[in-house]
Amino acid sequence: MSGTTTIFKRELRSYFATPVAYVFIVIFLLLSGAFTFYLGGFYERGQADLQPFFTFHPWLYLFLVPAVSMRLWAEERKSGTIELLLTLPVTMWQAVLGKFLAAWSFIALALALTFPIWLTVNYLGNPDNGVICASYLGSLLMAGAFLAIGSCLSAATRNQVVAFILTVVVCFLLLLAGYPIVLGAIGAIAPQGVVDAIAGLSFLAHFESIGKGVVDLRDLIYFVLMIVAWLYATAIVIDMKKAA
Amino acid sequence: MIETRELSKRYGQFTAVDAISFKVEPGQVLGFLGPNGAGKSTTMKMLAGFLAPSAGSATVAGFDVQAQPLLAKRALGYLPEGAPSYGEMTVREFLDFIASVRGLAGDAGERRIDEVIARLHLERVLEQPIDTLSKGFKRRVGLAGAILHDPKVLILDEPTDGLDPNQKQEVRSLINSMARDKTIIISTHLLEEVHAVCTRAIIIAGGRILADATPAELESRSRYHQAVSLTATNLQQAKDALAKVADIAALEVDPQDNRITAFPKPGRQIFVAVSDALKADQVVVRELALEGGRLDEVFRSITQGAAGAEVRT
Numbered sequence: 001m002s003g004t005t006t007i008f009k010r011e012l013r014s015y016f017a018t019p020v021a022y023v024f025i026v027i028f029l030l031l032s033g034a035f036t037f038y039l040g041g042f043y044e045r046g047q048a049d050l051q052p053f054f055t056f057h058p059w060l061y062l063f064l065v066p067a068v069s070m071r072l073w074a075e076e077r078k079s080g081t082i083e084l085l086l087t088l089p090v091t092m093w094q095a096v097l098g099k100f101l102a103a104w105s106f107i108a109l110a111l112a113l114t115f116p117i118w119l120t121v122n123y124l125g126n127p128d129n130g131v132i133c134a135s136y137l138g139s140l141l142m143a144g145a146f147l148a149i150g151s152c153l154s155a156a157t158r159n160q161v162v163a164f165i166l167t168v169v170v171c172f173l174l175l176l177a178g179y180p181i182v183l184g185a186i187g188a189i190a191p192q193g194v195v196d197a198i199a200g201l202s203f204l205a206h207f208e209s210i211g212k213g214v215v216d217l218r219d220l221i222y223f224v225l226m227i228v229a230w231l232y233a234t235a236i237v238i239d240m241k242k243a244a
Numbered sequence: 245m246i247e248t249r250e251l252s253k254r255y256g257q258f259t260a261v262d263a264i265s266f267k268v269e270p271g272q273v274l275g276f277l278g279p280n281g282a283g284k285s286t287t288m289k290m291l292a293g294f295l296a297p298s299a300g301s302a303t304v305a306g307f308d309v310q311a312q313p314l315l316a317k318r319a320l321g322y323l324p325e326g327a328p329s330y331g332e333m334t335v336r337e338f339l340d341f342i343a344s345v346r347g348l349a350g351d352a353g354e355r356r357i358d359e360v361i362a363r364l365h366l367e368r369v370l371e372q373p374i375d376t377l378s379k380g381f382k383r384r385v386g387l388a389g390a391i392l393h394d395p396k397v398l399i400l401d402e403p404t405d406g407l408d409p410n411q412k413q414e415v416r417s418l419i420n421s422m423a424r425d426k427t428i429i430i431s432t433h434l435l436e437e438v439h440a441v442c443t444r445a446i447i448i449a450g451g452r453i454l455a456d457a458t459p460a461e462l463e464s465r466s467r468y469h470q471a472v473s474l475t476a477t478n479l480q481q482a483k484d485a486l487a488k489v490a491d492i493a494a495l496e497v498d499p500q501d502n503r504i505t506a507f508p509k510p511g512r513q514i515f516v517a518v519s520d521a522l523k524a525d526q527v528v529v530r531e532l533a534l535e536g537g538r539l540d541e542v543f544r545s546i547t548q549g550a551a552g553a554e555v556r557t
Contacts, residue, residue: 006344010330017332017373080328084389087292087324088345089317242294 003090007098008105015106024068028110031060036117048125053117054135054211058175058204061146066167068103069150070160073238077158082242092235100151100231107143111136131213138210141223142203146171148230155237171203178202245269246291246397246427250300253286253451260286262451263300268444270396273423275442275459276431279547283451284431285325288401291429292322305396305427318346321395323403327386331375335366335385338374339392346393360388363418379406387415391422398428404437416440435539449547463537471535472518473505477528485525489517505535 015021032053036042040052076082085095121127150167157163176182177198187195199205206219246268253261261283268274276284289295291302293309293316302309305319329338339360343353361367364384369377374385383406390398403419404412412434419428419441432438438445438459445462447455455462463469476482479502486495486504491512496505508514515534522529 002347003345006341009344010333010341013337014330014332079331080324080326081330083289083292083294083324084328084386087294087317087320087322088342089314089347090345091314 003088003094004098004101007085007090007095008102011099011102012105015102020068020071021106024064024106025110025113028060028064029113031064032056032114033117035060048121048127050117050121050127050132050135051211053114054139057139058142058207061143062168062171062175065107065143065146066150066164066171068107069147069167070154070163072099072103072151073155073234074158074160074163077155077241078160082238086238086242092238096151096231096235096238100147100227100234103147103151104140104144107147108140111140111143128213131211134213134215135211137215138207138219141210141220141227142207145203145223145226145230148227148234149174152230152234152237155234155241174201175203178205245306246302246304246399246429248287248291248300248302251287251290251297251302252299253283253290253295254298259451261290261297264448264451264453265300266446266453266456268427268429270425270427271423272444273419273428273430273442275438275445276429276448277433277435277438277445277543278431278448282449282547284448285401286451287448288322288399288429288431289324291399292320292324293317294324318393319396321390321393321398323386323390323398323400325401326405327383329374329382329385329389332373334371334373335361335377335388336370338385339388342389342392348393356392356394360392364388365414380408380411383407384411384415387418396426398422398426400428400430402431402433404432404434412437435543438539447543447546454546459539462542463539466537466539466542467507468505468535468541469537470513470515471505471507472515472532473503473535474518474522474532475501475503475530476522477530479504481525482522482527482529485521485527486518489514489521491517 035056036050036053040055042052045052073082076085086092090098118132121132122129146167149170150163153166153170154160154163156166173182179202183195183199186198206222209216210219247266249265250263251261251265252259252263264283264287266274276287278284286295290297291304291309293313296310304316307316307319309316330341333341339357343349343357348356361370364387366381366384366388369381374382377385383403387400387403390400400419404415407415416437419430422428423441423443430437430441442459445455445457445459446453447462474482479497482504483495483497486492486506489506491509491514492506493509494507496507497503498505506514506518519532522532
């Protein structure tokens with residue numbers, strides 16, 4: 001476990017050693033604010049909740065999370081430090097997990113810094129804080145799933161731009177999996193069972209279900225499984241690619 | 245101790261390392277020589293546990309690198325090719341990170357870090373991000389990371405690449421000072437380095453071991469071994485004098501500086517005979533030297549001979 005902690009600390013510190021962290025946090029806060037107030041009509045709705053705030057998170061993450069994840073392994077491969085890291089006495093899992101958790105904590109920090117909007121809504125009215133807590137949890141889990149996907153695709157290439165684009169595309173497909181456009185297209189060629197299975201993979205459906213304030217174990221398990229599966233794939237991809 | 249048995253690495257059809265077996269004991273410094281793409285780095289990567297071998301096995305300090313990877317990695321200090329390190333970290337942060345992964349904690353850890361910093365003369369750049377350092381400093385930071393936990397086994401892939409002559413000298417004396425109780429493998433392109441630090445040299449090309457001997461033994465395979473070279477004011481007079489020495493097999497004259505090299509017949513020593521002959525004829529000699537043998541020439545003949553053999557088959 002100590003290997004994971006050490007790698008976690010190193011990674012997290014490296015975010016703040018470069019402008020990456022500050023740029024990311026500022027953009028995240030600005031965009032989430034702009035979306036909430038202008039697109040979401042936070043005031044105009046006249047309701048004391050954070051629905052307009054959380055609705056846009058999947059779309060914000062779609063571009064911001066791959067920007068964080070793209071460097072996770074691609075940079076290690078490009079600079080050769082992957083050889084240093086994996087010849088230290090740590091297991092592959094400690095390395096994959098340490099790097100992932102650092103990136104996730106970093107995004108959690110950015111998410112936590114949106115707390116003024118929570119204060120605002122409590123000042124303006126009496127929101128259901130249980131729902132807000134659940135939504136924060138759902139948002140964080142979804143970011144984790146995006147990151148795990150990004151981690152795997154970052155391991156697959158040494159080019160960060162390629163990693164970014166691949167991650168955006170895969171995340172976009174998983175987001176839209178619950179939408180009629182995708183489901184309709186698949187329904188035309190595949191049986192109902194497949195359509196249901198793909199609809200079940202939708203990020204949005206699970207995120208919205210948690211956002212209603214009902215924390216269903218199935219939604220939690222969905223995101224946790226998603227993260228574990230993609231991290232497992234990350235380890236496999238690293239093993240395959242380092243030989244080449 | 246390091247031991248490999250039939251260690252091989254294949255990429256599809258291409259064989260990078262072909263059933264290499266060798267054993268290095270504590271106290272030995274083994275130099276890995278070979279042309280680019282010979283399989284030196286691939287072998288080292290397999291020993292370090294970064295690449296999995298396609299066949300065969302390797303042990304580091306008694307631990308199988310495949311079956312007991314963590315134990316093997318703990319006993320090993322490894323400097324990868326190009327000495328990669330995290331550029332955004334300062335030198336101190338980087339060394340703290342390595343110490344922490346290696347489980348060097350507390351006062352003992354701190355002392356060891358300071359010791360290594362002093363040994364590699366990193367005091368001046370401790371608080372600088374590694375990205376901003378010169379090539380020589382980067383290499384030394386990588387070396388510092390590799391020796392930080394005072395490992396029993398050291399594998400250094402081109403440790404002096406990019407260093408200036410003074411820094412090269414310092415790194416070589418560092419390796420020499422550690423050699424007594426450690427097992428060390430270094431790879432290098434510099435043949436004078438083999439002379440300076442290695443007790444044994446393995447020449448590999450095409451993934452195979454072509455020679456395994458001490459540097460002196462390798463040199464004795466050179467055409468220049470026991471040859472005598474000289475420069476004389478009167479070239480023709482010197483040649484005439486040398487013609488009288490029976491044990492000389494051949495004479496060569498360098499057209500650029502008129503340096504004469506006299507090659508002995510196999511197993512003969514000609515230095516005394518040559519100097520006597522020159523004295524007898526009163527040849528004025530500016531310089532007279534006994535050649536020890538030229539590693540670069542041995543290296544060329546061994547590696548190119550192998551390449552030629554492969555072409556023929």
